[in-house]
Amino acid sequence: MIYQAIGFFLLSSVKFSFATLPISIRYDYQTALLISLTGGITGAVFFLYGWRKVLRIWQVHIVKKPETPKTTIKINAKRRRLIRIKNKYGYWGIILLTPSVLSIPIGALLLIHAFPKQRWVLWHLSLSVVLWGVVLISFFKLF
Secondary structure, X not given: OHHHHHHHHHHHHHOHHHHHHHHHHHOOXXXXXXXXXXXXXXXXHHHHHHXXXXXXXXXXXXXOOXXXXXXXXXXXXXXXXXXXXXXXXXXXXXXXXXXXXXXXXXXXXXXXXXXXXXXXHHHHHXXXXXXXXXXXXXXXXXX
């Protein structure tokens, strides 16, 4: 029983919307909310700070800066896709889509990369996890 709860906790920290249905079937309302919300918020904290560290290590150790700074920016498919998502949905769109449509690691990577100066990313992402958790678990418990 405890191993199932740990498994659901880990699943909800990575792909939140897929974890809410089995959690809501297996447990009562309060336990399902507790497992899914703690897993989702823990995943948000872990991946936000983890991606920051990974990007910092990547920039310092792997991407070598040239002696003379370049004046042009190299445009590739990854950069185009990131700019398209950032322009189409914006900060709040990515925050709202992260727990339900996007997975938490991908949403955290997009937020850290596209909005590096945003101070309240963790709080906004946690609030989005709570809102989606209450909506999804309530929906699954009612129907």
